[in-house]
Amino acid sequence: MTLENIKEFLQNNPGYLKWGDVRIALKLDTDIDLVKQAKLEVKNVAQDEVNSGPNILILDIETAPLMSYTFGIWQQNISLDQIESDFFIITWSAKWLGSDKVFNGLITPKEILNEDDSSIMKQLWLVLEKADIVIGHNFKRFDKKKINSRFIENGLGPVSPYKVIDTLEVVKRNFGFTSNKLEALARKFGFESKHDTGFNLWKACMKGDREALIKMSLYCDHDVEITENVFFKLLPWIKDLNLGLYNIDDEIKCPACGSNQLKEAGFHYTSISKYQSYRCEECGHISRDRHSILTRDENKKIIVSVK
Numbered sequence: 001m002t003l004e005n006i007k008e009f010l011q012n013n014p015g016y017l018k019w020g021d022v023r024i025a026l027k028l029d030t031d032i033d034l035v036k037q038a039k040l041e042v043k044n045v046a047q048d049e050v051n052s053g054p055n056i057l058i059l060d061i062e063t064a065p066l067m068s069y070t071f072g073i074w075q076q077n078i079s080l081d082q083i084e085s086d087f088f089i090i091t092w093s094a095k096w097l098g099s100d101k102v103f104n105g106l107i108t109p110k111e112i113l114n115e116d117d118s119s120i121m122k123q124l125w126l127v128l129e130k131a132d133i134v135i136g137h138n139f140k141r142f143d144k145k146k147i148n149s150r151f152i153e154n155g156l157g158p159v160s161p162y163k164v165i166d167t168l169e170v171v172k173r174n175f176g177f178t179s180n181k182l183e184a185l186a187r188k189f190g191f192e193s194k195h196d197t198g199f200n201l202w203k204a205c206m207k208g209d210r211e212a213l214i215k216m217s218l219y220c221d222h223d224v225e226i227t228e229n230v231f232f233k234l235l236p237w238i239k240d241l242n243l244g245l246y247n248i249d250d251e252i253k254c255p256a257c258g259s260n261q262l263k264e265a266g267f268h269y270t271s272i273s274k275y276q277s278y279r280c281e282e283c284g285h286i287s288r289d290r291h292s293i294l295t296r297d298e299n300k301k302i303i304v305s306v307k
């Protein structure tokens, strides 16, 4: 198949755009590099269609395990010299919020044997460069740092700054669930929980097993979909987002979901001031004005304790 044939196929069957390169190549019985090129070209068109609000990306990665020599299994202290190969990224999956397409980058069997994630990291760099906000579970402590490590090691610079909404952080701050793992949350909220991946799947991937890589990519795609569901469930509890900032006009908007359906909901008091509060009728989020409703004269009548 030529590049043009593959592009035509993808344009006519956009559902396949969410498939990984390897999966499409297997389906069409064609060359992976051609598929990569065709997908990038078709997707660039698709990504330009992203709406005028903030570009919000849901992202997840799967990393290769470290491989090291050990002399036992109990309380091992592994020195750097014992490490045979360091981690790298096997696959990433992402989705623009509000779009129904999950897209991904998956390392090829040849690349995984060479521990070479340069190609999928370049793709991810281009995607992240377009994001204003990134949503992920444990993204701040894990994914973002792993991604940046692979960027610098592959000779890529930092992407333009993006804000992170870490669903794990939101859960930890607000709730006392028995487990904060994505899978446990999904089950708790009644979403389809993620596929069960035993360590054997990682082992098969590391040997360059094509089917295992596809399975890993599907698993990562699915995690992105679960993260999106969990994000929507958590939305009214998220306090460090302000969607109103990305679309300023005459109306006030819910910081969490951007809706203008706000109802006055009592007052918010600090130790020195009083503000109008609102409840969002769309998502239930509670917000308040930034300016006090006290008049200048009323303000003068407020005194505070000496500390």
Ligand SMILES: [Zn+2]
Pocket (backbone or CB within 6 Å): 254, 255, 256, 257, 258, 259, 280, 281, 282, 283, 284, 285
């Ligand atoms: Zn809202």
